[in-house]
Amino acid sequence: MPKTENTEIAEKDLDQGESLLAKLALEAELADYSPVKGCMVIRPYGYAIWELIQSTLDKMIKDTGHQNAYFPLFIPESFLQKEKEHVEGFAPECAVVTYGGGKELEEKLVIRPTSETIINHMFSKWIQSYRDLPMLINQWANIVRWEMRTRLFLRTTEFLWQEGHTAHVTKEEAEEETLKMLNVYKTLSETILAIPVMDGIKTENQRFAGAVTTYCIEGLMKDGKSLQMGTSHYLGQNFAKAFDTKFQDQNGQLQHVHQTSWGVSTRLIGAVIMTHHDEKGLKLPPKIAPVQIVIVPIYKEQPDKEMVLDKCKEILNNLSKDFRVKIDDREQLSPGWKFNFWEMKGVPIRINLGPKDISNNVVEIVRRDTGEKLKNVQQKGLNEYLLKLSTEIQENLFRQASEYLNKNTFTVTDQKEFTEKMKSGGYLICFWCGNENCEEILKQKTKATIRCIPFKLPVDQIQEEGYCISCNKKAKEKVIFAKAY
Amino acid sequence: MPKTENTEIAEKDLDQGESLLAKLALEAELADYSPVKGCMVIRPYGYAIWELIQSTLDKMIKDTGHQNAYFPLFIPESFLQKEKEHVEGFAPECAVVTYGGGKELEEKLVIRPTSETIINHMFSKWIQSYRDLPMLINQWANIVRWEMRTRLFLRTTEFLWQEGHTAHVTKEEAEEETLKMLNVYKTLSETILAIPVMDGIKTENQRFAGAVTTYCIEGLMKDGKSLQMGTSHYLGQNFAKAFDTKFQDQNGQLQHVHQTSWGVSTRLIGAVIMTHHDEKGLKLPPKIAPVQIVIVPIYKEQPDKEMVLDKCKEILNNLSKDFRVKIDDREQLSPGWKFNFWEMKGVPIRINLGPKDISNNVVEIVRRDTGEKLKNVQQKGLNEYLLKLSTEIQENLFRQASEYLNKNTFTVTDQKEFTEKMKSGGYLICFWCGNENCEEILKQKTKATIRCIPFKLPVDQIQEEGYCISCNKKAKEKVIFAKAY
Numbered sequence: 001m002p003k004t005e006n007t008e009i010a011e012k013d014l015d016q017g018e019s020l021l022a023k024l025a026l027e028a029e030l031a032d033y034s035p036v037k038g039c040m041v042i043r044p045y046g047y048a049i050w051e052l053i054q055s056t057l058d059k060m061i062k063d064t065g066h067q068n069a070y071f072p073l074f075i076p077e078s079f080l081q082k083e084k085e086h087v088e089g090f091a092p093e094c095a096v097v098t099y100g101g102g103k104e105l106e107e108k109l110v111i112r113p114t115s116e117t118i119i120n121h122m123f124s125k126w127i128q129s130y131r132d133l134p135m136l137i138n139q140w141a142n143i144v145r146w147e148m149r150t151r152l153f154l155r156t157t158e159f160l161w162q163e164g165h166t167a168h169v170t171k172e173e174a175e176e177e178t179l180k181m182l183n184v185y186k187t188l189s190e191t192i193l194a195i196p197v198m199d200g201i202k203t204e205n206q207r208f209a210g211a212v213t214t215y216c217i218e219g220l221m222k223d224g225k226s227l228q229m230g231t232s233h234y235l236g237q238n239f240a241k242a243f244d245t246k247f248q249d250q251n252g253q254l255q256h257v258h259q260t261s262w263g264v265s266t267r268l269i270g271a272v273i274m275t276h277h278d279e280k281g282l283k284l285p286p287k288i289a290p291v292q293i294v295i296v297p298i299y300k301e302q303p304d305k306e307m308v309l310d311k312c313k314e315i316l317n318n319l320s321k322d323f324r325v326k327i328d329d330r331e332q333l334s335p336g337w338k339f340n341f342w343e344m345k346g347v348p349i350r351i352n353l354g355p356k357d358i359s360n361n362v363v364e365i366v367r368r369d370t371g372e373k374l375k376n377v378q379q380k381g382l383n384e385y386l387l388k389l390s391t392e393i394q395e396n397l398f399r400q401a402s403e404y405l406n407k408n409t410f411t412v413t414d415q416k417e418f419t420e421k422m423k424s425g426g427y428l429i430c431f432w433c434g435n436e437n438c439e440e441i442l443k444q445k446t447k448a449t450i451r452c453i454p455f456k457l458p459v460d461q462i463q464e465e466g467y468c469i470s471c472n473k474k475a476k477e478k479v480i481f482a483k484a485y
Numbered sequence: 486m487p488k489t490e491n492t493e494i495a496e497k498d499l500d501q502g503e504s505l506l507a508k509l510a511l512e513a514e515l516a517d518y519s520p521v522k523g524c525m526v527i528r529p530y531g532y533a534i535w536e537l538i539q540s541t542l543d544k545m546i547k548d549t550g551h552q553n554a555y556f557p558l559f560i561p562e563s564f565l566q567k568e569k570e571h572v573e574g575f576a577p578e579c580a581v582v583t584y585g586g587g588k589e590l591e592e593k594l595v596i597r598p599t600s601e602t603i604i605n606h607m608f609s610k611w612i613q614s615y616r617d618l619p620m621l622i623n624q625w626a627n628i629v630r631w632e633m634r635t636r637l638f639l640r641t642t643e644f645l646w647q648e649g650h651t652a653h654v655t656k657e658e659a660e661e662e663t664l665k666m667l668n669v670y671k672t673l674s675e676t677i678l679a680i681p682v683m684d685g686i687k688t689e690n691q692r693f694a695g696a697v698t699t700y701c702i703e704g705l706m707k708d709g710k711s712l713q714m715g716t717s718h719y720l721g722q723n724f725a726k727a728f729d730t731k732f733q734d735q736n737g738q739l740q741h742v743h744q745t746s747w748g749v750s751t752r753l754i755g756a757v758i759m760t761h762h763d764e765k766g767l768k769l770p771p772k773i774a775p776v777q778i779v780i781v782p783i784y785k786e787q788p789d790k791e792m793v794l795d796k797c798k799e800i801l802n803n804l805s806k807d808f809r810v811k812i813d814d815r816e817q818l819s820p821g822w823k824f825n826f827w828e829m830k831g832v833p834i835r836i837n838l839g840p841k842d843i844s845n846n847v848v849e850i851v852r853r854d855t856g857e858k859l860k861n862v863q864q865k866g867l868n869e870y871l872l873k874l875s876t877e878i879q880e881n882l883f884r885q886a887s888e889y890l891n892k893n894t895f896t897v898t899d900q901k902e903f904t905e906k907m908k909s910g911g912y913l914i915c916f917w918c919g920n921e922n923c924e925e926i927l928k929q930k931t932k933a934t935i936r937c938i939p940f941k942l943p944v945d946q947i948q949e950e951g952y953c954i955s956c957n958k959k960a961k962e963k964v965i966f967a968k969a970y
Binding site for chain 2: 032034035036039040041042043044047048050051067068069070071072073074075076079091092093094095096097098099100101102109111118121122125126137141142144146147148157158160332
């Protein structure tokens, strides 16, 4: 593996990735630790990123025919127990309310770790006929899954997410929905977050508790670890049977519905941080940057100051039609300090404006993605110039991340190579016999797990048959191994 | 009091208001009961109203300089106890988590009944200097306050809201902020929800636990009861002292910040239901109607059907630039059934379209607010016509509600009159000596409480001095009494 700027971090001790994440998130004021273990506070700058992701995804979810609703935070403990695998998967992570209104509760309430159970309870009331189907519901909500250690945005006891829940007449329709929404997530990740992803199927080990099939998108972070960025589950009739969610079909027969559920969370902000950064700080893709352009006035003396600030305001007014733009006119801070500050914050484009620029009717532009300085850019036509530049930066960040992904994805055929390569992280593609023990053996040795059975492999790695990386038996399935968060 | 259509409900047994609310909310599929006592499910049609209210208010909150953030659901029990009045007010309503991750917790966690405590804890970390002020934060979140009885949207154990929390250098600035945000709520209520409100100051009895002053807006519902629709609190330095939230002023001195908090909730949907309805169902103001216009195709035979549906689609396409519009092309249902259905749902404008209308290039329009049928409206210029009509409906709903408010607001000067009038609900304006016992006596007799000390009274009720409605002692304060939810 050639040493490049992009892969530098991955070769260090992988745990440094986490402290880097914390450093970047705290310094840029995206988040803070809460007094309650495992919880976090999302600060305004981080929440603004979430709002931009949310509004984009919300539109995509509505455009595919779904409606938003809101279901209760509290789930009766007995509900969780109705689906056997579901309770086994989630019970150990639950926060439990035992007192309410000054009294001990007769039935304990679980704080939703996910809402399949409560939603199925409601679906069983709302769905009577095939005419009520498909039922396509989405919810934006907070979720609680107990964590002892806080990894800001990536693993926290409480997080924000959306969860889609749908019910269909046929298995085929439900399966199609599952993949459609996985694809929505992939599009969101690649075109909005500028993060290339591997999409595929989870092995039984990593399947959602209660699902028939779990699909996922996984992104390779700059510390060489893989991050599960979104999942879409085909639930079959598991929950429908547990909650007796039935409809009368066109022949008057009662049938259980076929279901899906799918979700992404504030973890996506973690993915953005861990994909787009350098030693100076964050590099936000323009589409989700709360501030896309910052204008830094540069002056030394009083008469200049007024003129420079006036021109900055004029430029701000013009740009604010097309961009989220801001002037940093704080008096007590030097331009140099401001440059570092906004680079750390990941603002994609900076405009430096001084008296000389003004007399020449130009500005100086600095790109955050490449660090490139664009001198003497004409003020005339600046909006068009910046719209183009902004698209270029968005695409370039995706390109950089894709290069990193490609450089750190390898096909391996023997276990020694596997162990050696996995030291520096990345994705290892190899054959696997399908036996959980074989995965476990490699996990013990390297901490890596199977991230997914990928839909598609890079062209040069296609091969029909091979031998399991662990037991050497003949295998047909190609899987991706990586260390995960 | 003259008997009019508007006041009819108020004269019945007031408890019927609640069952009417439940009937309207369930029938129009705005909400449903949850299996957990006190909780509700907000169904897509109800949630769409919330999204429209939310996006409007969110913009107003941002336009006044605030930023959104997100704070944890869990508050350590010890935090609640730091402000004496606050814990007394909220502890009895709290849901308490005692188990997490399979273990009993060392410190119990309260689910936020409001977030002053956890936010002050963070503010005390974030605020160091006067340069960090004002700190203007808002949060959209779910809140839990234990209720034994569910009144859909009006009182539920869990509800959705926004809570603003700000910190300032001076008392004056904080007081100004408190009133500014109360005014934002008033504007929202009057111009978006079409609900006129009384604004004023709460008496000590009804003050937020921990505040110095609580301001409120109150709306008079059609069952004669008053609904507290929003509150804005001047908190003084109470929480700042409890959490040691200090800043260094320009002279280098450490000072406690001056604070405010303010909130409105999904209760606003309850206010809309209970203000705008008749015996046929809801009447939604166009600005928050998820469907502003419904088109009902009318045809008898096959060749007509295709032509009518095609024309409906053409009209839909034109209108969807300016409106949230929908065709009801369900085959198994008659036009008459559809008329009733969409009237019950409160859709402001209905377009009926049949073959005869098409050959005359016209449509038939039915207004939900007045029931008026507008025949032979030209298809040409329909968008402009409907934009005007939509504004008129929005204004007319506000006018109707204002008339109801005026007709049911009375000045009373003796207790007998008070008791008699209060039987049929409404607002009673009277003098009060300021003694809590006097309020308590009237509450025992009539169930009415002081809703607020109003900022402004209707002109014909201005009078400088009078005698307390309860004890007959000389009084300077005029207050509004009503039965409340």
